[in-house]
Amino acid sequence: MDHILQNSGILPVKIDLPFRLNHVNCFLAEGETGWTIIDTGLHNASSAEAWDAHLDGKELTRIVLTHYHPDHIGYAGTLQAKTGARVQMTQTDTKTMNLFWSNDFYEMMLGNYFSYGVDEATAHRLIDYTRNFSNTVMPLPKIDEYLHEGDRIVFGRYEYELFRAPGHADGMICLFDRDNGILLSADHILPRITPNISYWFFGEQNPLKVYMDSLERFKGLNAEYVIPSHGQPFQNANRRIDEIIGHHDKRLDQALEIVNNGKSTVFEICLSMFGSRLTDHEIRFAIGETIAHLEFLAERGECRKDKDGGKWIYKKA
Numbered sequence: 438m439d440h441i442l443q444n445s446g447i448l449p450v451k452i453d454l455p456f457r458l459n460h461v462n463c464f465l466a467e468g469e470t471g472w473t474i475i476d477t478g479l480h481n482a483s484s485a486e487a488w489d490a491h492l493d494g495k496e497l498t499r500i501v502l503t504h505y506h507p508d509h510i511g512y513a514g515t516l517q518a519k520t521g522a523r524v525q526m527t528q529t530d531t532k533t534m535n536l537f538w539s540n541d542f543y544e545m546m547l548g549n550y551f552s553y554g555v556d557e558a559t560a561h562r563l564i565d566y567t568r569n570f571s572n573t574v575m576p577l578p579k580i581d582e583y584l585h586e587g588d589r590i591v592f593g594r595y596e597y598e599l600f601r602a603p604g605h606a607d608g609m610i611c612l613f614d615r616d617n618g619i620l621l622s623a624d625h626i627l628p629r630i631t632p633n634i635s636y637w638f639f640g641e642q643n644p645l646k647v648y649m650d651s652l653e654r655f656k657g658l659n660a661e662y663v664i665p666s667h668g669q670p671f672q673n674a675n676r677r678i679d680e681i682i683g684h685h686d687k688r689l690d691q692a693l694e695i696v697n698n699g700k701s702t703v704f705e706i707c708l709s710m711f712g713s714r715l716t717d718h719e720i721r722f723a724i725g726e727t728i729a730h731l732e733f734l735a736e737r738g739e740c741r742k743d744k745d746g747g748k749w750i751y752k753k754a
Contacts, residue, residue, distance in 0.1 A: 441662050442664070445593045445594055447466050448464065448466065449464055449465075450463040450464065450465055450474070450488070450491050454478070455481075458667060461478055461508045462664075462665065462666050464592075465491055466592050467593070468499075471495075471496040472498065473501060474500055474501070474516075475621065476501075476503055476509040477509065477510065479507055479508055479511035479573040480514070481512075484512040485515075488512065488516060492520075497516065497522045499524075501525050501584070502524065502530070502580075503621075503623035504526075504527075504530050504605070504606035504609035504624065505526070505533050505606055506624070507570065507574045509623075511573045511574045513577075514577050514578040525581065525582045525583070527609075528583040529608025530606055531580045531583065533607060537637075538575070538577065542639075550563065550564075551748075553702060553704060553724065553748070554701075563720060566718065567721070590612060592612065597619075598613050598614075600658075601651070602623065602655070603644070603648065604625070604644055604649075604651055605623075605624045605648065606624075607640045607641050611625050613660065619660070619661075620655075620660035620664065621664050622665045624666050624667065625651070626665065627666075627667050628668040628669060630668070631684050633726055635724075635729055636729045643729075644729050645685065645729040645732070649682060652682060653682075655674065661674075685730075688730055692710060692730045692734060693739055696734070702750065703727050703749065703751070707720075711727070731751050734751075
């Protein structure tokens with residue numbers, strides 16, 4: 438697979454992350470009017486050192502952001518201020534980015550955590566974690582131009598078409614070079630892990646459904662080579678898509694079994710699915726992923742959802 442990257446004119450920039458998922462793959466390529474990067478890492482020392490080294494002597498003119506998550510946009514505002522580069526992202530994720538890192542959102546999250554059965558101490562700890570984590574994304578970038586499905590971007594030696602890839606983030610995009618079968622898959626299709634599919638109390642109400650539908654749509658591309666944002670490049674996107682769909686089918690069966698055995702609040706079901714030995718960073722994702730699977734089941738009529746005493750309860754259908 439190394440020759441695919443070399444032939445494409447894309448330089449991978451692997452940036453360390455302080456999580457169990459310990460890196461993000463960003464990308465750099467030269468164009469006619471300067472250099473373009475795709476995604477940036479967090480606003481921290483690892484990103485600063487990586488970009489100082491890779492951009493030394495280069496004129497950065499464009500920053501393409503695949504979606505709003507911190508490990509992808511965190512250093513974008515600083516790079517924009519340093520270089521004057523134009524920043525591009527979808528309108529959907531621009532709105533989400535500006536909402537997510539606001540005091541209004543923190544208050545909304547706290548109330549929703551309570552309604553999903555999270556105890557008060559844990560809920561406040563998760564909000565404090567999120568609030569403190571904002572340092573890794575500030576300053577937020579100013580989005581100069583919105584990206585749309587069907588847009589075409591020359592990146593390195595090839596031209597890529599943009600495709601919407603909802604699920605992991607409502608407004609995420611992937612880039613596909615149809616001539617060479619190369620897919621820059623962002624966090625949509627990963628080689629060894631499944632991307633987190635969470636409900637975040639806003640936006641898409643059934644993110645797992647739109648993710649599964651999007652995976653089926655991506656099978657139609659028949660991408661031969663996949664360059665992901667986490668992990669190593671790999672071949673045969675469709676084989677990996679089938680594995681990911683199979684994973685979520687098993688997770689849905691697990692969630693339904695837990696509900697049918699009498700667990701009822703999201704937090705109870707979450708602890709049964711994922712266990713309690715999670716960091717605060719991981720608990721946030723586990724809660725969101727639990728809701729996503731329960732909402733998928735509820736919409737299919739396989740479980741019931743009611744509110745009791747201010748808390749959402751999922752019951753056997």
